[in-house]
Amino acid sequence: MCGIAGLLGGDPPDLRARAEAMTKALRHRGPDGQGVWIDQQAGVGLGHARLAIRDLTPSGDQPMISACQRFVIVYNGELYNSTEMKAALPGLDWRGTSDTEVLLEQCAAFGVLKALEASNGMFAFALWDRERRELTLSRDRFGIKPLYWAQACGVFWFGSELKALTSDPAFPRELDRSALDAFVGLSYVPAPLAIWKAARKLEPGSMLTVKAGSDPVVSRWWDAENAIRKGLALQGCRTSGDLTDEADALLQDAVRRQTVSDVPIGVFLSGGIDSSLVASCLAPQAGQGLDSFTARFSETAYDEGESARAIADHLGLRHHEQRLTAQDALALVPELARIYDEPFADSSQIPTLLISRFARQTVKVVLSGDGGDEIFAGYNRHRFAALDWPRLSATPLPLRRALAAGVGILPMDVWNVAGRFLGQSLLAEKMQKLSAILPLAGLAEIHDRLARQGLEESESPLALDESCPYLGASARPGISDLHPLDQMQLLDIQNYLPGDVLAKVDRASMAMGLEVRVPLLDHRLVELAFSVRPADRFQDGQGKALLRQILGRHLPPRLFEGRPKQGFAVPIDDWLRGPLKDWAADLLGRVKTNGLFDAKRVEGWWLDHQSAKRKRHHALWNLLMFQAWLQEQ
Numbered sequence: 001m002c003g004i005a006g007l008l009g010g011d012p013p014d015l016r017a018r019a020e021a022m023t024k025a026l027r028h029r030g031p032d033g034q035g036v037w038i039d040q041q042a043g044v045g046l047g048h049a050r051l052a053i054r055d056l057t058p059s060g061d062q063p064m065i066s067a068c069q070r071f072v073i074v075y076n077g078e079l080y081n082s083t084e085m086k087a088a089l090p091g092l093d094w095r096g097t098s099d100t101e102v103l104l105e106q107c108a109a110f111g112v113l114k115a116l117e118a119s120n121g122m123f124a125f126a127l128w129d130r131e132r133r134e135l136t137l138s139r140d141r142f143g144i145k146p147l148y149w150a151q152a153c154g155v156f157w158f159g160s161e162l163k164a165l166t167s168d169p170a171f172p173r174e175l176d177r178s179a180l181d182a183f184v185g186l187s188y189v190p191a192p193l194a195i196w197k198a199a200r201k202l203e204p205g206s207m208l209t210v211k212a213g214s215d216p217v218v219s220r221w222w223d224a225e226n227a228i229r230k231g232l233a234l235q236g237c238r239t240s241g242d243l244t245d246e247a248d249a250l251l252q253d254a255v256r257r258q259t260v261s262d263v264p265i266g267v268f269l270s271g272g273i274d275s276s277l278v279a280s281c282l283a284p285q286a287g288q289g290l291d292s293f294t295a296r297f298s299e300t301a302y303d304e305g306e307s308a309r310a311i312a313d314h315l316g317l318r319h320h321e322q323r324l325t326a327q328d329a330l331a332l333v334p335e336l337a338r339i340y341d342e343p344f345a346d347s348s349q350i351p352t353l354l355i356s357r358f359a360r361q362t363v364k365v366v367l368s369g370d371g372g373d374e375i376f377a378g379y380n381r382h383r384f385a386a387l388d389w390p391r392l393s394a395t396p397l398p399l400r401r402a403l404a405a406g407v408g409i410l411p412m413d414v415w416n417v418a419g420r421f422l423g424q425s426l427l428a429e430k431m432q433k434l435s436a437i438l439p440l441a442g443l444a445e446i447h448d449r450l451a452r453q454g455l456e457e458s459e460s461p462l463a464l465d466e467s468c469p470y471l472g473a474s475a476r477p478g479i480s481d482l483h484p485l486d487q488m489q490l491l492d493i494q495n496y497l498p499g500d501v502l503a504k505v506d507r508a509s510m511a512m513g514l515e516v517r518v519p520l521l522d523h524r525l526v527e528l529a530f531s532v533r534p535a536d537r538f539q540d541g542q543g544k545a546l547l548r549q550i551l552g553r554h555l556p557p558r559l560f561e562g563r564p565k566q567g568f569a570v571p572i573d574d575w576l577r578g579p580l581k582d583w584a585a586d587l588l589g590r591v592k593t594n595g596l597f598d599a600k601r602v603e604g605w606w607l608d609h610q611s612a613k614r615k616r617h618h619a620l621w622n623l624l625m626f627q628a629w630l631q632e633q
Contacts, residue, residue, distance in 0.1 A: 463596060
């Protein structure tokens with residue numbers, strides 16, 4: 001795992017210095033070594049910051065030149081089927097054992113597209129064709145590894161993070177208003193947007209080709225919707241038992257492939273379904289002494305530590321716990337803007353950073369359960385789409401709007417009291433979301449509203465005259481023929497998964513020099529997961545039925561059933577009224593005076609939250625993280 005960077009069309013006299021500066025900006029991603037390759041005549045410079053995981057010798061160093069001398073690659077990622085890909089190239093005199101070399105020679109022998117289609121892994125890479133003087137960028141199917149690019153003033157830049165691009169003095173720094181509009185609602189900047197107007201994210205499953213002086217051409221080599229439709233076509237072709245057998249075998253194979261490493265491996269274990277399943281598959285393969293890592297919280301409502309420890313004990317893992325307090329969060333806050341390079345405000349970034357730092361003290365690679373919710377229907381909005389939306393959509397829209405108004409009349413504290421009486425956790429927050437989605441006509445609109453943390457469109461805090469606001473997923477036609485659950489999952493796979501979940505984990509782990517692998521995002525699992533009928537993805541009203549069935553083969557159900565889904569949430573709402581209140585009030589004062597936001601609305605949100613009239617912690621955290629980022633620029 002590494003950082004990559006480069007530029008094309010730069011001024012030859014300072015080309016090396018500029019490429020070196022871009023690479024140096026990513027040294028946290030690659031603390032084990034940096035390298036730069038320059039072709040002065042072609043005006044291209046490639047840089048690589050290495051985190052050595054496979055082939056720790058100089059044979060694995062990058063930039064790497066192909067055996068035929070035609071191609072040069074900088075690569076960030078892991079191929080999990082490099083043995084099979086290597087076998088397709090008999091007779092080649094291999095210089096080492098890195099998967100970088102395998103990918104490079106596959107591209108040289110068969111072309112980039114065929115190499116990508118043959119791959120099983122997570123990656124982002126740049127390949128320079130010395131003969132055609134053409135640069136190709138590629139990103140993995142789900143967007144596990146990041147890749148930014150930009151073109152301006154006759155220069156084309158690329159890098160694993162925006163800080164590589166902005167390290168070049170010629171890079172133009174102008175805020176993208178659409179990106180800012182998206183961020184204040186979503187907590188992240190969705191692809192292909194970037195916070196700087198000149199930059200773009202290469203979307204998952206895409207490749208880009210460019211020559212000096214020409215416009216880049218972007219194409220898609222893998223598409224989640226196509227993969228899902230292939231799975232849908234197989235519904236009813238297998239019995240439930242056969243599906244479970246196949247999924248179990250495929251998941252164990254995915255985990256086995258992702259244990260290939262020349263450095264120690266551990267596992268993140270939260271106590272939830274996904275990480276418990278990954279740990280259960282990994283433990284027998286890794287043998288004795290497998291390390292597991294869990295974040296603990298003082299606030300019991302957010303803490304799954306006891307469950308994680310019970311599972312670790314059952315599996316015989318060497319378990320490590322890191323307790324997180326508000327003081328830890330406050331100490332980490334000044335680092336967030338630097339680490340997250342672009343405004344990012346999913347508050348679970350805090351425990352993800354701390355657990356990554358904690359794990360890196362022991363291992364260099366961990367497996368995690370990320371992706372299970374999106375692929376196997378684990379979110380509350382998935383349950384809503386599958387079980388509630390069919391009934392709700394049949395209710396006349398005027399009646400739904402009246403119900404929404406009624407729900408919204410009651411104060412948050414009333415709903416909280418009702419929740420305690422009914423045994424429903426976070427009832428006030430759930431009712432707040434319900435009042436936001438009841439008046440909406442379509443499922444894609446509902447997805448966008450839920451993704452925007454329930455904010456009404458009229459509640460945007462921006463003071464700018466928005467000429468091109470972010471339109472969201474509901475502006476994208478073409479999937480309305482899918483079942484509501486399939487629609488909701490697809491929108492999450494295309495948007496929330498790469499933009500939030502995977503970006504969060506990548507920046508947090510790479511800031512600490514830790515590689516995180518995600519076996520539940522083995523692309524072979526997608527078709528299988530969607531070959532399960534929508535209703536069968538739920539069991540007793542709970543999602544991820546297929547994963548629960550598999551986990552029941554590896555763990556006693558008492559260890560994982562009967563507990564509400566918690567995720568990696570942190571009590572930001574309480575902290576903003578307590579330990580983080582003074583810090584937040586000071587930073588919000590600067591938010592209100594930077595000219596970008598409606599000061600009166602921001603003040604109203606702060607007062608709402610402090611009085612518990614309405615939870616505004618999501619929206620406030622977005623503004624706080626933006627201001628913290630802005631101050632770093």
